[in-house]
Amino acid sequence: MRLGIVRGHVTLTPAVPQLLGLTLVVLEPVTMANLRAKNGLGGGKSLVAVDALGAAKGQMVAFTEGAEAANPFWPNKVPVDAYCTLIVDSITTGNSPPVEKQESEVQQ
Amino acid sequence: MFLARIDGTVVPAAKHATLEGCRFLVAQRLEADGSTGAEPLVLVDLLGAAFGSTVLVSTDGDIARERYGNTTPARMVVVGIVDPVQGSGRAA
Numbered sequence A: 001m002r003l004g005i006v007r008g009h010v011t012l013t014p015a016v017p018q019l020l021g022l023t024l025v026v027l028e029p030v031t032m033a034n035l036r037a038k039n040g041l042g043g044g045k046s047l048v049a050v051d052a053l054g055a056a057k058g059q060m061v062a063f064t065e066g067a068e069a070a071n072p073f074w075p076n077k078v079p080v081d082a083y084c085t086l087i088v089d090s091i092t093t094g095n096s097p098p099v100e101k102q103e104s105e106v107q108q
Numbered sequence B: 001m002f003l004a005r006i007d008g009t010v011v012p013a014a015k016h017a018t019l020e021g022c023r024f025l026v027a028q029r030l031e032a033d034g035s036t037g038a039e040p041l042v043l044v045d046l047l048g049a050a051f052g053s054t055v056l057v058s059t060d061g062d063i064a065r066e067r068y069g070n071t072t073p074a075r076m077v078v079v080g081i082v083d084p085v086q087g088s089g090r091a092a
Helices: A032-037 A067-073 A102-107 B062-068
Strands: A002-010 A024-029 A047-050 A060-065 A082-093 B002-015 B023-030 B036-045 B054-058 B077-081
Touching: A002 A047, A002 B036, A024 A060, A024 A082, A032 A082, A032 B036, A060 A067, A067 A082, A067 B062, A082 B023, B002 B036, B023 B054, B036 B054, B062 B077
Parallel strands: A047 A082, B036 B077
Antiparallel strands: A002 A024, A002 A060, A024 A047, A060 A082, A082 B002, B002 B023, B002 B054, B023 B036, B054 B077
């Protein structure tokens, strides 16, 4: 799963029948730097995911991508590839420094 | 599958019903030269990986589906903990 911040909701008219009645949220994925800085910024490329947990705007969620995102609708087939699995209450991240890319050491 | 370093844990306020009692870890994908990826990942922890350890992650959802039922959205699962002696790349 990846982490994302809810930036808004999407309502569809019209839509393919399987998507009717699903709440869709616009998510902005969070980069590690912003997560550590706890500045509420995202920084990633936004996407739309199905949300069945009722996440509010501004909340951080963890969402799963790929075929497994359609599993919760098993056995019927739903064209969904992103699904909010959990709403984050709190995250503890260590302060281990991010290891930079190889090239930066070459320049020194 | 890929290697990742465990960086923290997530306490969920609400989660999918099938993931009751799961432990969620914040991890960063490790590149070959030991540098970390830009985006944090949240993994379902089957093995009790410790903080700061390097783990092997699989994105094949079958093991999660086997463990948590057919309707689980879990996908990235810790399938192994890398032995610190032969840690890959230059990760300390």
